[in-house]
Amino acid sequence: MHADLTQQSIRTDLAIEAREMLIGEVEREIPGVAVQSEDFTDFQVTRVQITTPEAEKRMGKKQGQYTTLEVPGLRQKNTELQEMVARQFTKELLSMVQLAEDSSVLVIGLGNWNVTPDALGPRVVKDLLVTRHILKLQPETLGEGFRAVSALAPGVLGITGVETGEIIQGLVEKTKPDLLIAIDALAARNLSRLHTTIQIADTGITPGSGVGNRRLAISEETIGIPVIAVGVPTVVDAVTIADDLTSHLLAAIMEQAGPQSPVFKVVQSIAESDKRTVMAEILNPYGGRLMVTPKEIDTLIEDMARLLAGGINAALHPAIGREESTKYLH
Amino acid sequence: MHADLTQQSIRTDLAIEAREMLIGEVEREIPGVAVQSEDFTDFQVTRVQITTPEAEKRMGKKQGQYTTLEVPGLRQKNTELQEMVARQFTKELLSMVQLAEDSSVLVIGLGNWNVTPDALGPRVVKDLLVTRHILKLQPETLGEGFRAVSALAPGVLGITGVETGEIIQGLVEKTKPDLLIAIDALAARNLSRLHTTIQIADTGITPGSGVGNRRLAISEETIGIPVIAVGVPTVVDAVTIADDLTSHLLAAIMEQAGPQSPVFKVVQSIAESDKRTVMAEILNPYGGRLMVTPKEIDTLIEDMARLLAGGINAALHPAIGREESTKYLH
Amino acid sequence: MHADLTQQSIRTDLAIEAREMLIGEVEREIPGVAVQSEDFTDFQVTRVQITTPEAEKRMGKKQGQYTTLEVPGLRQKNTELQEMVARQFTKELLSMVQLAEDSSVLVIGLGNWNVTPDALGPRVVKDLLVTRHILKLQPETLGEGFRAVSALAPGVLGITGVETGEIIQGLVEKTKPDLLIAIDALAARNLSRLHTTIQIADTGITPGSGVGNRRLAISEETIGIPVIAVGVPTVVDAVTIADDLTSHLLAAIMEQAGPQSPVFKVVQSIAESDKRTVMAEILNPYGGRLMVTPKEIDTLIEDMARLLAGGINAALHPAIGREESTKYLH
Amino acid sequence: MHADLTQQSIRTDLAIEAREMLIGEVEREIPGVAVQSEDFTDFQVTRVQITTPEAEKRMGKKQGQYTTLEVPGLRQKNTELQEMVARQFTKELLSMVQLAEDSSVLVIGLGNWNVTPDALGPRVVKDLLVTRHILKLQPETLGEGFRAVSALAPGVLGITGVETGEIIQGLVEKTKPDLLIAIDALAARNLSRLHTTIQIADTGITPGSGVGNRRLAISEETIGIPVIAVGVPTVVDAVTIADDLTSHLLAAIMEQAGPQSPVFKVVQSIAESDKRTVMAEILNPYGGRLMVTPKEIDTLIEDMARLLAGGINAALHPAIGREESTKYLH
Secondary structure, eight states: OTHHHHHOOOOOSOHHHHHHHHHHHHSSOOTTEEEEEEEOSSOEEEEEEEOSHHHHHHHTSOSEEEEEEEOGGGGSOOHHHHHHHHHHHHHHHHHHOOOOTTOEEEEEEOSOTTSGGGOHHHHHHHTSOOOHHHHHHOGGGTOSSOOEEEEEOOOOHHHHSSOHHHHHHHHHHHHOOSEEEEEEEEEESSGGGTTTEEEEESSOBOTTOTTTTOOSOBSHHHHSSOEEEEEEEEEEEHHHHHHHHHHHHHHHHHHHHOTTSHHHHHHHHHHHHHHHHHHHHHHGGGOSOEEEEETTHHHHHHHHHHHHHHHHHHHHOHHHHTSOTTTTOO | OTHHHHHOOOOOSOHHHHHHHHHHHHSSOOTTEEEEEEEOSSOEEEEEEEOSHHHHHHHTSOSEEEEEEEOGGGGSOOHHHHHHHHHHHHHHHHHHOOOOTTOEEEEEEOSOTTSGGGOHHHHHHHTSOOOHHHHHHOGGGTOSSOOEEEEEOOOOHHHHSSOHHHHHHHHHHHHOOSEEEEEEEEEESSGGGTTTEEEEESSOBOTTOTTTTOOSOBSHHHHSSOEEEEEEEEEEEHHHHHHHHHHHHHHHHHHHHOTTSHHHHHHHHHHHHHHHHHHHHHHGGGOSOEEEEETTHHHHHHHHHHHHHHHHHHHHOHHHHTSOTTTTOO | OTHHHHHOOOOOSOHHHHHHHHHHHHSSOOTTEEEEEEEOSSOEEEEEEEOSHHHHHHHTSOSEEEEEEEOGGGGSOOHHHHHHHHHHHHHHHHHHOOOOTTOEEEEEEOSOTTSGGGOHHHHHHHTSOOOHHHHHHOGGGTOSSOOEEEEEOOOOHHHHSSOHHHHHHHHHHHHOOSEEEEEEEEEESSGGGTTTEEEEESSOBOTTOTTTTOOSOBSHHHHSSOEEEEEEEEEEEHHHHHHHHHHHHHHHHHHHHOTTSHHHHHHHHHHHHHHHHHHHHHHGGGOSOEEEEETTHHHHHHHHHHHHHHHHHHHHOHHHHTSOTTTTOO | OTHHHHHOOOOOSOHHHHHHHHHHHHSSOOTTEEEEEEEOSSOEEEEEEEOSHHHHHHHTSOSEEEEEEEOGGGGSOOHHHHHHHHHHHHHHHHHHOOOOTTOEEEEEEOSOTTSGGGOHHHHHHHTSOOOHHHHHHOGGGTOSSOOEEEEEOOOOHHHHSSOHHHHHHHHHHHHOOSEEEEEEEEEESSGGGTTTEEEEESSOBOTTOTTTTOOSOBSHHHHSSOEEEEEEEEEEEHHHHHHHHHHHHHHHHHHHHOTTSHHHHHHHHHHHHHHHHHHHHHHGGGOSOEEEEETTHHHHHHHHHHHHHHHHHHHHOHHHHTSOTTTTOO
16 A cells, blocks of 8 residues: 555656755755746746756756746736736747747647646647648738647547557647647646746656656657647645655654754654655545645636737747737637 | 528538438439338438449438438437437447457547537547557456547647648557547538437548538548548538528429419529528628527537447447446546 | 417517617607617617607517617627727616616626526626625725625526526525626527627516526516616527528519519418428427527637626726726636 | 644534544544444445534534445446445435425535536536426426426625525525525545545534535524535545644654653654644645645546436435436436
8 A cells, every 4th residue: 555655756847846856955056957047026937957967867857948937926816917927938938949930830738628737738729829721721811920830639648548649749740840839737846836837848748747647758859849848837746745744844843852862863763664654544545646736726727728828829920929919819 | 792602502411311302302212322221119220321433423422331320309318218229329330340359449529629519529539438558558457348449539620720630640640540430510401300310421521521611531541441430410501491491482382383373483483593692691691600509409419429428338348338338438 | 380480480689670670661760769879990889768668569678778789890809899899888888877886786697507509697707706795704805996796697497497587586685786787698680690799778688588588577677676688699599590581582582573473462472371381391390499500609608708797897896997897807 | 824724723524524533532432422334335324413512512513413425436437336326325315304295495506616626516406307497387297206396506605795595595585495405515534535425414504614615504594494415525625634644643753652752752742833833834835725636526526416416316306216316317
């Protein structure tokens, strides 16, 4: 029974959190990881660059660029803030890709329509301005300033029986886009990041990450074209919270006892195995995967999907970028 | 303006209706079309075989086998009838395909989740028992009697920007199934067929048919494996109803006047152009495609999707066929 | 069988159409019906006042004010036009009611969530800014400029087993609002009005109207407070279209034949009964109520619901009226 | 900041869990609480009777009868088990109410359609066989063996602006049912109870309980007719899990150290305040209410709603009770 939990370690899909966890341990910057931050009135942009194989290994994240927008205000309904963030998201997205005027782009909404915290990708796809077929058949109806955009929300392995990566490979071979953008719901470590954080990465989606357990990497190596991954944390694993809680509690006890105290040693010696036993006792009875989510998750996902769709529409279609980004939804 | 209507002719996706229309004109059987009917207590099965290129042309339907289940009672909620029809549907489906014990099958749900009358295909896919990934990764969890089934509801051209046929080609090349089953919502000519009729055809889906306008044929010629099309009429085009109404009315007048009457000739001479003018006057102001549907369409589609999914599950997985067919939904 | 159709007459829930039909017959204005029109760049506002019992009877609409916004462009996605119309809708709504600063308002979304063309009312309610409980419990969190708004989407008789009017009576007795606004999906006669027309009436909702068949009037007489009805046509009854088609066709034939022609008399004499017979032949086989709707109805209803919710929010909450109307959705 | 958490105590809506917590403390039965269990092959039924004001106070649950069905297998799709449990649920429900042949029943689906874990009540209402209007208007269409059932899913305070209890009071005054059944999603303490436990209580719904925070009690005292509450736990509060985790961990440490050890005293002395501090540190950053739910919650709620609706249909309509219970679901 306990095996499940022992094998699961604390998990985050955010590079920014992977870095925080390492820095927490070593208390200084990590070699091979360059970080640059920019503060705006209502949000912060952090750009993390992983540049060496060693840093890749320590961080548990592939080499490449990870840009994160942190917007605590997004959990409240605020149309103006949403539009401001959508514009910055468009800028950051464009700074990571090389788009020619006639580049064609395929957007993949990963995840499962019918599982609310995993539905972000399909929801974004629903609001995209898809143009590939119009540019092929009746380009005159669109006017200038639109790139060929196609989109698919293929569903998850448990629903299709096919690895999502295979479906994408087939589609890319048939339609030959120049760029792939993959949208996914992520798992965070820290509850404050739920529905407030957007990560854009040029590394693709690493297998096993995401809210659903997808397995085949979707990256330039497997797909053959550049892959930009856009993700938003919608859940924290219950195991992560449990691990954090117990670790913090034990640390607090040891700190209060002091390093010379016999308590310190006793607690230290018994801690790890007890921790696992207790977590197993509390979480295992369910016998499945548990997530921590806010009660209002349905609305939060709907709002975030509109923001991302608006930002992607503006990034891919210059004609829209010149106008406000939420205008061409549907 | 009128051009739209003049170009549209009466349309049906049902072979059984195409035949009725021809027979109505010529009043005898059509050469190259073999028909065989079987009556059950609460429904009727009709098997139409189109065997010559001439018949194909006259019928406007590809050569092949079209099996139709007509079940007037399906519009009322009746669980027992649904199960009975699901079992017969399973039998008819199995009689049209050659399945080895280890055959693998891909089921495609054509149509658009977000447009109720076009959502039949995606709804069926949602209720299928998909097994391909389990048989690959953990076959022991399933036991005997399950074939490798995969499924996709790709959406429509306007949502993906890609011809559905291309998406399927890519997927079939990657996953190499032995058989394709495509589910689609159809347009009928006759209102009595709405949500009461199931057509199974071994000819694939002809381009331009269905509720949405799909264009690339999905058939053995384009996909490379046998294609079974399963369809249910969910709408009648408003133009079809209008055409039927006006034709019947003119015929009624002429019949009443009698062939010797001057009225007969006058009405006959002026009918066709007036008919077009009047239909244009009434229907064109909307400026888009109009459909006639029952008010309770949402429920009817949900029920039919469960019936089809149950029947397909039983057909593809012998272990289910032995039990009752609706048991393994989800 | 034919009885159904003979009893059904052409039906419209729009006063503007009832008037057009009468004027079509008599070719001059109707006594007791005052009409005033105002043209805007992209839409037209028509204000019909029914002032005498005779006019009420002839029009088949209760005495009172009916304001109609006709916006042909609404069927295309156009955010700017939607906002412009929402603002005008707010103005027209406010001109029909007497709201004190502390008036409280109950909004009722009539219709059925699960039947797309009937879901307009519940969809509007979902997007309203509801404040009654906040003003009662924590008024300080809202600030100035908000009235007490409550809302309910009770569902339809077939789902609740209770007349919607009774549910509203109970709620009004308990919560004592000063004004009731009832939102409903309507049936139009003319296809061009589908999803492009908004009617605001100070007469309440007449029993038997609407897409669903509701029976107890929701009006000041039955509820005890002023009732404003807001409606948008989402369907045309198939019978209405059929009737229009056949009438126009017969008129066209007679016109072409000329009044002296024997054809004229023959067609005239046989027309009415034949018309009924033919319509019954074509429409009765379905055996239920049929509607004509555009294929993209799901999206059209979603857009219209947002427009109406935005306009009502701005009308009821002065703090929002000063800002743009779609900002406080959710 | 910490105040939030200090004020929240461990919370459960299940009498069976309230009892377990007390017994855990005192290690013997609680005076004024009678318990009786019955084991079936795949599930267990426990009947808890709270009979004294003292027991009411200690349990935090009103005096009355609480019957609980615990069915661990419900989390797997298993149609046969679902039907078996639905039948037992029908029996238990009937044993708690006094229904005459002509009793009329109002079923209220508490909770919010648009928030998945809170949507159980509205989903059940959707699948009920509602008959009150038919028995009033066309009783002959139903035949023998149907009671007058009405139903409403009013939504939650944040959506309506009105206390749900007030809406129900108004409706009960208008329609005078003999019995009220209220369905709600509950919060449990123990994860193993999620989606596997059904509680039936004759005490009504206590204010403040449920997944959403409703405030006015819905009970015989406030409504005037007997109220049966049917609930299923769909979430565990994150605070509950956190509290359980930390308590168990500290207990484990103390046990291992032994009561004579200095560690025991130190840990005991510092535990409570540290626990609160740590929980606040981990959970407060989100700043809202967090819930622990299984990933597949959407499907679990859909299945449970069908089970409950089937069971209630069979309990209220003798004609259905004689057949299988899921047969009359729409």
